[in-house]
Amino acid sequence: MSTTPSSAKAPVSLPPTASQTVGPFFGYALPFTGGGDVAPAGHPDTITLHGTVYDGAGVPIPDALLEFWQPAPDGSRAGAPGSLRRDPVTGAVVGRDGLAFTGFGRVAVDADGHYLLRTLPPGGVPYISVCVFARGLLHHLFTRAYLPGLADAPDQAGLEAEPLLAALPPHRRATLLAVPERERVYRFDVRLQADGVHEETVFLAFE
Amino acid sequence: MTNPPGTPPQPPGVETQETISAEIAEIRGAYGKAVADGAPRRAHPDRDYPPYRSSLLRHPKHALVVPRDPEAAELTGPVFGVTDVTAIDHDLTRQHIGEPLGERILVTGRVLDRAGRPVRDQLVEIWQANASGRYAHQRDQHPAPLDPNFTGVGRCLTDDDGRYSFVTIKPGPYPWRNHDNAWRPAHIHFSLFGTAFAQRLVTQMYFPGDPLFDLDPIMQAVTDDSARRRLVADYDHDLSTPEWSLGYRWDIVLDGPAATWMEEGR
Numbered sequence: 257m258s259t260t261p262s263s264a265k266a267p268v269s270l271p272p273t274a275s276q277t278v279g280p281f282f283g284y285a286l287p288f289t290g291g292g293d294v295a296p297a298g299h300p301d302t303i304t305l306h307g308t309v310y311d312g313a314g315v316p317i318p319d320a321l322l323e324f325w326q327p328a329p330d331g332s333r334a335g336a337p338g339s340l341r342r343d344p345v346t347g348a349v350v351g352r353d354g355l356a357f358t359g360f361g362r363v364a365v366d367a368d369g370h371y372l373l374r375t376l377p378p379g380g381v382p383y384i385s386v387c388v389f390a391r392g393l394l395h396h397l398f399t400r401a402y403l404p405g406l407a408d409a410p411d412q413a414g415l416e417a418e419p420l421l422a423a424l425p426p427h428r429r430a431t432l433l434a435v436p437e438r439e440r441v442y443r444f445d446v447r448l449q450a451d452g453v454h455e456e457t458v459f460l461a462f463e
Numbered sequence: 464m465t466n467p468p469g470t471p472p473q474p475p476g477v478e479t480q481e482t483i484s485a486e487i488a489e490i491r492g493a494y495g496k497a498v499a500d501g502a503p504r505r506a507h508p509d510r511d512y513p514p515y516r517s518s519l520l521r522h523p524k525h526a527l528v529v530p531r532d533p534e535a536a537e538l539t540g541p542v543f544g545v546t547d548v549t550a551i552d553h554d555l556t557r558q559h560i561g562e563p564l565g566e567r568i569l570v571t572g573r574v575l576d577r578a579g580r581p582v583r584d585q586l587v588e589i590w591q592a593n594a595s596g597r598y599a600h601q602r603d604q605h606p607a608p609l610d611p612n613f614t615g616v617g618r619c620l621t622d623d624d625g626r627y628s629f630v631t632i633k634p635g636p637y638p639w640r641n642h643d644n645a646w647r648p649a650h651i652h653f654s655l656f657g658t659a660f661a662q663r664l665v666t667q668m669y670f671p672g673d674p675l676f677d678l679d680p681i682m683q684a685v686t687d688d689s690a691r692r693r694l695v696a697d698y699d700h701d702l703s704t705p706e707w708s709l710g711y712r713w714d715i716v717l718d719g720p721a722a723t724w725m726e727e728g729r
């Protein structure tokens with residue numbers, strides 16, 4: 257940032273518009289068909305990320321919405337339009353075209369608080385960015401699902417050297433590490449608040 | 464409290480409006496004092512806001528962690544295009560065979576970053592209750608009529624000036640179960656994307672002069688008076704169309720990391 261008083265282009269700073277909760281009734285507005293199918297159908301490199309969103313009583317939250325953003329496998333961060341590609345005649349969402357990698361996913365959890373994302377491994381970073389919305393949550397929360405052991409990503413020991421993860425104590429760091437369940441399947445639960453047994457997920461702020 | 468004859472029985476809320484209003488006043492008073500003592504103003508609601516009872520178990524207690532990473536993926540974000548919207552998505556009054564009931568309105572404004580630059584070609588999504596205060600959502604049990612000609616979902620892309628525009632009907636206020644006799648002021652839900660995922664915003668737009676503002680713990684969770692006022696659209700007579708519709712203007716400023724709006728950030 258420029259602090260030079262003579263700078264003619266001193267940045268103005270408009271006050272931001274406040275966040276408000278997504279509320280309980282987003283379900284017929286925001287989720288869309290194929291929102292969790294970021295990977296082209298049948299792609300051999302597809303990975304599955306899934307998990308449950310919990311509240312501070314350890315109870316699954318049935319009315320949360322998760323969004324995901326990531327670079328393409330080749331590292332491109334440009335994204336691509338077409339996540340909500342529409343049929344121009346009926347207006348129905350027909351899904352991604354299967355060629356362009358949009359990098360964006362949106363999934364409402366089910367009645368058990370569970371979500372599922374099918375995507376391709378992110379290129380250049382070992383994580384998928386996650387944004388959490390829910391009734392009762394007045395301002396969304398960002399977190400990251402770090403994916404150990406992908407082809408060109410570090411294993412768990414290597415991940416722990418990532419600057420963000422390295423700065424966290426082990427019990428907090430663990431909340432950002434997706435757990436490999438089997439080949440190409442990872443579990444990543446989100447806990448909005450500690451429940452006395454489980455650790456609260458680490459949430460991020462970007463300044 | 465007894466219901467007037469003819470109204471359906473309501474399960475009594477646990478707490479009264481008086482209790483909730485007292486909590487709202489106490490938090491607002493403490494914030495005002497803190498600001499007077501030099502604390503920074505807060506543009507956003509606290510995630511921990513007890514008068515909104517659903518926030519109690521749904522907010523983290525740890526401080527947020529700031530990644531010191533100039534290469535963070537969140538400094539870029541998803542893009543959308545003409546394939547993601549259809550021509551009538553912005554007109555919520557034309558999505559069915561007939562016309563919805565209610566007061567036809569135009570809602571328009573600009574999406575800007577904190578440097579005042581327009582956010583171009585980006586997706587804006589809205590959803591809202593119908594004129595009677597009922598959502599077209601199965602879980603909405605409010606015994607107000609559904610409108611077969613109104614779903615209440617709209618989308619558009621911003622133009623080169625960052626402008627969005629929707630034709631819709633004015634939503635009604637509706638009851639909810641936060642406390643006894645709890646009512647939400649009329650509002651339209653908005654979902655916005657910037658150029659960076661870190662600029663993501665979901666919020667609600669309100670209508671000027673609503674008597675429910677002071678009673679509503681969701682709106683009052685924005686404890687800063689000026690930040691709360693910015694959630695209220697302006698009635699703009701120049702945007703009204705004779706014999707047709709009333710116009711409201713509401714500009715939106717996306718928050719986000721300095722790198723997304725400082726002059727030298729790009």
Ligand SMILES: [Fe+2]
Binds near residue numbers: 279592647652
């Ligand atoms: Fe609402």
